[in-house]
Amino acid sequence: MIPRAASASLPPWLGHALRTQRGPVPWHAVVRGAMAAGPLLGAGVVAGRVSLGVVAALGAMLAGINDRPGGRRVAVRRLGVPALAGACGMAFGSYVVAGGQGIGGAYAPWVLSLVFAVLGLVAGAFSAVGPVASAGGTQLLVTAAIGAGMPLPEPGWQRALLFLAGAAWLILLRLLLPSPSPVTGSAGAGRPYRLDGERAAVCAVYEAVAALLDSVGTSRSTDRRAALTAALDHAQDALSGPRLRRHASSAAERRLHAQYRAALPLGEAATALAWAGVPLPERVGEGPRRLAAAIRDGGPCGPLPAPARSDAGLRALDDALLHAAEAFDSGAAKPPHGRRRGPADVLRTAAGPGGREYGMRVALCFGASVAVAQALQHPHWYWLPATTVFLVKPDLGPLVSRVLCRAAGTVIGAVVFAGLAALLPRPAGLVALVAVCGALIPVATRHFAALTAVVTVLVLALVMVGGEPQASPSRIGETLLACGIVLLVGHLPWPVPRGGRVQDRLSAARESAHAYLRHVLSGADGGVRDGAHGGDSADAEHRAARWALRRDAYRTLAEARTAIDLAAAELPTLARHSAGSEKVAATLESLVDTTTACAVHVDDTGRLPRRHAERIDALLAELTTVA
Incomplete structure (x- = not known):
C-alpha cells in the first residue's frame, strides 16, 4: 500500500484502491479475534462435531469483521444486529433449499435465483439506512447463500443457533475483557474499564476542540472542524448504547454524559471563531486541553485559563469553559440527545432513491450469481453469490477499487493458504491457522485487499477442516467470475436515476x-x-x-x-x-x-x-x- 499523499497524484479510482488507513494496532481486538473463531472450531474438532465448530467459527469471523474501536455497549448493537440478521439468513437459505431438495432438485433452475434476487432487493434497500443496517443486510445475504449451499448435517434452526452462538461468544469477549485505552493510566487505574471506549471518545472531543482553536485563521481550520464533527459523531454513538441512552446507571456514566454535553457549547463557540477567521492567542486552546487531560487522568480539571471577552465568539467560549468546569465538578447532566431515527425514517430511506438503486443492484448481482453458480454445478457454488454481496457494497469503496482489491486479496490469500496447507498438520495446524487469521482481521480491516486475503485463508481452512479437499484454485476462479458479474451490473443502464x-x-x-x-x-x-x-x-x-x-x-x-x-x-x-x-x-x-x-x-x-x-x-x- 502507498501513503495517501502519494496516491493523490493517481486517478481517483486507482488511488483509492491503493490507499490504506493508519492508526495504532488495536491489540485488544487482536486478542479477541484470536480467542473467537479458532477456539470454537477447535472445540468442535475435539468434540467430534466438526460441522458445529465450523458454523460457530463462521459466526465469530463475520462478527469480528464488525468489531471496531468504540464503547462496549454500542458494540452490542454493532455486532449483535448483523449477527441476528446472519442467523435469519442461515435458516432461510437452509430451508429454502431443503424445500426444493437442493440444487437441481424439485425447483426449476430459475426459481432459487428469483427467490434470492427478491431477498437481495429487500436487504439491499435496507442496507442504505446506515452502517449497522448495511452490515446486517450483508450478513443476511452471505449466510443465506452459505445455508443454501454448504453441506451440513444439522437442520436450519440448529445452524442458525450455532451461527448466533459464535457471534455471541465474540460479543461476550468484547464486554468482559479489559481493553487498553488511551485514557487508561495510573491516575485512572481505579476507574471501571467497561467505560474506556466511551471515555476515550469524549476525551477526543475536547482534544478536537483545542485543535480547532489552535488552527483558527489558518488553512487547517476546515479540516480541524471536520475532525471535530467526526469526534462528536463518535462520542454520540458511544454514549447511545444500551443503558446509556436514557438514564445513566452509575456515577461514572453520569459524569461522562455531563462531560459530553459540556463539549457541545465549546464546539459551537470554536466553530464560530473559526468562521470569523481571526487568529487567536495560543493560550485559548489550553482550557479544552486541560479538560481532555482531566478525562484522561481521572482527576479534577483545575483552574482554566479564560480568554479575553472581546467579542461574541470569545465570550461564548469563556462561558462554555465555565459551564464545563461546573459540569466536570458536579457530574450532573441529562443524557445527550439528538433526533433519533424512527421506523418511518428507516422505511423512507430504504424506499428512497439510494435504497432503490442499491436494492436493485444487489438483487441483480445476487440473483445472477446464483443462476451462474447453478449452471456451473460447482460443489462450492455458494461462494459465488457470497462474494458478489461483498463486492456490491458501496461502503467498502468505489466499484473498481472493490473489484481490484477483492481480486488481488483472493489470489494472495489462496496462494498463501495452498502453501500453508501443504505444511501444516491436520486438523490442529488448520485450527491454529484459523485462530491466527481471526487475530489478523482487526488489523486487516484497514484495507479491503488485506481483509480479503485474511478471510480467504480463514474460509479455506474452515472448508478443509470440514473434510473437503483443497479449494484454492476454485476460490480464485469464482472470485474473478464474481468480479466480472459486479462490474457488468455496475455499468448497465438503470431504470432509476444514478447517484x-x-x-x-x-x-x-x-x-x-x-x-x-x-x-x-x-x-x-x-x-x-x-x-x-x-x-x-x-x-x-x-x-x-x-x-x-x-x-x-x-x-x-x-x-x-x-x-x-x-x-x-x-x-x-x-x-x-x-x-x-x-x-x-x-x-x-x-x-x-x-x-x-x-x-x-x-x-x-x-x-x-x-x-x-x-x-x-x-x-x-x-x-x-x-x-
Missing part, C-alpha cells in the same frame, strides 16, 4: 441544515439574552434543541461528504452521475458554519448581525442555483 445514495445523503443534509437555521433565526428576537448558559428554563431548552439540531446538521453533512468522496473515486462513466454534488455540500457546510456563528451572536445580543444575515441570504440563493 441515488449521494442524493439521499445530500437531501438529508439540506433538511437538517434548514431546520438548524430556522431554529437559530427563531431566537433572533431579543428573547435569548442572558449568556450562553443563563436564562430561564425555556432558554435552556431552546439552546439544548439548537445543539441537537447542530449535531444533526453536521452529522448528515459528514455522511454526505463520505458518499460524495466515494462516488468521485468511481470510473468517469459512473462518477459523472454525482457531478455537482461537491459544490452543493460545500455550500451547505458554509451555511451551517454561518448559522453556528449566528447562534453565538444571537445568544450574545439577541439580534442577527447584518453581515451574517447577508451571508445567509447569499448562501440560500446559491443553493437554489446549484440544486
